[in-house]
Amino acid sequence: MAPSTQFEVAQPPNDAISALVFSPDSPSRLLVSSWDKNVYLYEVVEGADEANLVNSYEHRAPVLDVCFGANRDEAFTAGLDQQVKRIDLATGEQTVLSKHTEAVRCVVFSPEHSILISASWDNTLHIHNTTSPSQPHLTIQLPGKPHAMAASPSKVVVAMTARLVHIYDLPTIASALASGPDSASSIQPWQQRESSLKFLTRAVACMPNDAGYATSSIEGRVAVEWFEDTAESQARKYAFKCHRQAAPEEEGGGDIVYPVNALTFHPVYGTFASGGGDGTVALWDAEAKRRMRQYQKFLDSVAAVAFSQDGKYLAIGVCPGFETGMENYSGEGKTKVFLRELGETEAKGKGAK
């Protein structure tokens, strides 16, 4: 078995990391968006345990999310400057796709339907048809501020304030988009749920097999649920505590509870990784409901995690976590990106018991 190794990316972002994503067609291409207003493109050197900065793309404001588009040279970004942008990674050309009236929190791209969805704190989703950039986007009103969004092959899960979770059906959206600009009102959530978690949702990730999704909250907890709206499927959902630490007795004991900042499913095995404010990354087997691994603690909070498309690499973004009462937050000098080359069966679950 190939030994798993972990290495640090050279020239990490200068400030906190907002998102990490691997290219869908190349396991060695990694995009990182940062609060330092840049998006960074890294190339992992196979076998050399290193990853080098290929390019960086400056924005007007901190970048809150990034995703790949239809190919290895297309990326989309969401920024504090209220813009949704398309970036040509080869030429560095930036195109503004749409403008929200508040910061844009997340972008997701559905390669199956060639749809880009952006979610903004102005309580709207913008739906873009990426195959015809000139076509105007559709706007969907949301009942709350979106905080996390993820897409599976057929669904988009949007987690908002007040524990609202809306699940949209991508084929429905696609057909609405095709039928013209006035059809936005025809897009209704496929399902409206209340989060299984009692606290603010922090991250959402969808299962690659389109069966369900996982959410995490600021209160050290992860929930796993299924899309299928049958009593049977809903009975399968569960939540568990994680990313907590026992406080030292001299501080009164009890638990220090960290937010679970990031979730990502393994594209091959369907297991998932969580990254928390405690600086740890854990691998979970959603079927067996077991923790498979917990990696050694990082010095700072884990802000983002991502598996490469072949599941060989796990990228981990580490920077100080924003905690209650912080007024001088800065991720400067403490922001790092780690890449872990996984052993062949490292992320493989044992299956349900």
Add this chain to the structure above:
Amino acid sequence: MGKKKRGHPDVEEILARPWCYYCERDFEDLKLLISHQKAKHFKCDRCGKRLNTAGGLSVHMNQVHKESLDKVENALPNRQGLDIEIFGMEGVPEDILQQHQQRIITNFYTAQAERHAATGNPPPGQSGGQGPAKKIKIETPDEIKKRLADHRAKVAAQKAAGANGAVAPLAADGQSPAQGTSPFPPPQAGFPYPPAGAPGAPPFPPAQTYPPAFPPGPSPPPGAASAFNLPARPPSGTAAALPQRPPYFYNGAGAPPPGFPGSPSTVDELVAGAARQGDDIDQLIRMAEKGIRPAKGATPGEEVGGEKKSKKDKEKNMRMVYADTEVSPEEKMALLPRYRFAIEA
């Protein structure tokens, strides 16, 4: 010692049981303990292999599963460290060992007291001296040291007082060895305080300090043989004891002693010293009256109580590093001057 057994092992037997550093469980014998540790604390959660020590498991995880072990499984929150190598009873740090023994002892006596209360039986051999005597034996060295320190402070204060009074350092000297070797000699409780007839000193009950010293003392001060309390007391009494119990002066018809209105500074010192002394003495007497039980019972009792409390609290007692349930960290960061984006008009 009376009959034992009857289903209740005595404290020595319980103390002799091997117990697990990680979870505080105790076992019949060492073999069981070791197999418990291998099954509960040193078992690999990937392949089920049972290792002998936490270090062994860590190496195993590293080499076989390419993982790092960050804590010992199923361990009490403060015992999860990998830095201590435990095997059976080997490697348990001395302070933890003592804490454990103290806890066992406390639990044992609490349970025993409860049994006695429940059955109405008197504690075995409880005819005055034995109960307390037995407990004296099991005081921890720390407690004994503490009491010795208290006692030394007291003696020092007396010495200082004696020196100020410029008399009878002998008395102080004579008493330290006696009390030093045995801070709580039984006579203290049993010894009758000097009869009221003690001439010259009726208003000075602080003489209490002395009686315990003299009887066991190897040699009474020269010349005191006939009336060992009397000659020694007045001098030191006037100086040391006077400020100690002011009420007596006012109530008693006894003339305020000449030494009393001395230079204010010395009197202050005396008062302060004597007050300390008084506290110590009061405490000692109270302890003696109760057969030293309070000192014993109080400290470990509090510890155990505290521990239990914190464990119970644990359920509710959690601190979230980010606790705003409406506004996300990103929104807050977006408002910081460092990241704020002002859109051009």
